Amino acid sequence: xxxxxxxxxxxxxxxxxxxxxxxxxxxxxxxxxxxxxxxxxxxxxxxxxxxxxxxxxxxxxxxxxxxxxxxxxxxxxxxxxxxxxxxxxxxxxxxxxx
Numbered sequence: 001x002x003x004x005x006x007x008x009x010x011x012x013x014x015x016x017x018x019x020x021x022x023x024x025x026x027x028x029x030x031x032x033x034x035x036x037x038x039x040x041x042x043x044x045x046x047x048x049x050x051x052x053x054x055x056x057x058x059x060x061x062x063x064x065x066x067x068x069x070x071x072x073x074x075x076x077x078x079x080x081x082x083x084x085x086x087x088x089x090x091x092x093x094x095x096x097x098x
Contacts, residue, residue, distance in 0.1 A: 032058030033085035044089045055085040063089075 033055035
């Protein structure tokens with residue numbers, strides 16, 4: 001994602017979905033969001049596979065069809081520096097080969 005400041009406004013362009021951060025780099029709010037996703041994932045997969053969940057402080061806020069819509073929804077509701085999380089509803093696979 002690229003950011004460019006012009007005057008007092010920010011223009012943000014989303015190039016692609018961000019890569020997940022390693023668990024050791026999560027702050028407490030992000031960790032709560034990740035734990036909520038892990039607990040809710042089986043149910044979410046049944047009804048929302050491939051969609052994007054907006055989390056804030058461990059709670060599901062809304063489910064969107066696209067990453068861009070979920071990200072924009074997070075910014076609209078909570079602001080840029082609020083620590084919301086957007087996660088795709090999909091089967092999680094280990095990051096290592098095998």
